[in-house]
Amino acid sequence: MINVSFVIPAYNEADRIGSTLKSLKHFSSNAEIIVVNDGSTDQTKRIAEKYANKVITLPINHGKGFALQIGWREAKGTYIACLDADLEESANEVTSLLSPLEKQQADVAISIVKAGKHAGLGFVKKRVQALIYQQTGVKLEAPLSGQRAFHRKWLSVLLARAYQGFGVEAQMTIDLLKAGAKCVEIPTTMTHREMGRNMKGFVHRLKQWVDIERQCRGTLL
Numbered sequence: 001m002i003n004v005s006f007v008i009p010a011y012n013e014a015d016r017i018g019s020t021l022k023s024l025k026h027f028s029s030n031a032e033i034i035v036v037n038d039g040s041t042d043q044t045k046r047i048a049e050k051y052a053n054k055v056i057t058l059p060i061n062h063g064k065g066f067a068l069q070i071g072w073r074e075a076k077g078t079y080i081a082c083l084d085a086d087l088e089e090s091a092n093e094v095t096s097l098l099s100p101l102e103k104q105q106a107d108v109a110i111s112i113v114k115a116g117k118h119a120g121l122g123f124v125k126k127r128v129q130a131l132i133y134q135q136t137g138v139k140l141e142a143p144l145s146g147q148r149a150f151h152r153k154w155l156s157v158l159l160a161r162a163y164q165g166f167g168v169e170a171q172m173t174i175d176l177l178k179a180g181a182k183c184v185e186i187p188t189t190m191t192h193r194e195m196g197r198n199m200k201g202f203v204h205r206l207k208q209w210v211d212i213e214r215q216c217r218g219t220l221l
Contacts, residue, residue, distance in 0.1 A: 044085075079149055082148050170216050
């Protein structure tokens with residue numbers, strides 16, 4: 001029986017995904033690694049096939065939400081951990097997220113990571129915190145964290161609607177809380193690529209904000 005399924009969406013992550021997947025290979029034989037190659041045009045697929053138990057390749061880029069749901073449908077584990085492809089060696093800290101689930105202290109565990117010096121100004125984060133609080137009455141510190149784990153019994157909730165792009169973390173959190181799931185946030189030192197306070201970072205956060213508004217509020221932008 002598979003205990004943990006690691007679901008990793010990846011788009012053009014050839015430079016980092018190898019290190020990320022290698023850091024997960026030390027888990028016991030009752031774990032599986034599922035990579036959803038979301039229309040990558042680099043060597044992501046080839047590298048992922050060296051380490052993952054299953055690589056699902058989408059012919060075009062559909063976005064993070066779609067890719068995660070594809071991976072969830074394939075997951076066989078009692079617990080499902082969603083991880084970004086660019087965590088590299090810090091991915092092994094996922095054990096901190098699995099621990100409260102295995103001890104039945106929570107249904108969902110979300111990683112809290114201290115913002116680095118190249119992080120954004122926090123507008124999108126504050127917006128999502130407000131949306132989640134408005135709809136559930138719960139205040140979260142890291143609502144946009146892509147590093148999270150949950151018990152598979154919540155899959156029916158997470159597969160009941162289509163998730164869009166970067167709106168997935170915000171909406172899945174709202175859906176789980178409304179369904180009665182107990183969420184805990186766990187401090188970790190997981191690290192991944194920060195977009196920075198430059199034009200590339202600004203464009204990324206603008207797209208993230210648009211996806212979140214469309215997903216959580218149905219805003220037509």
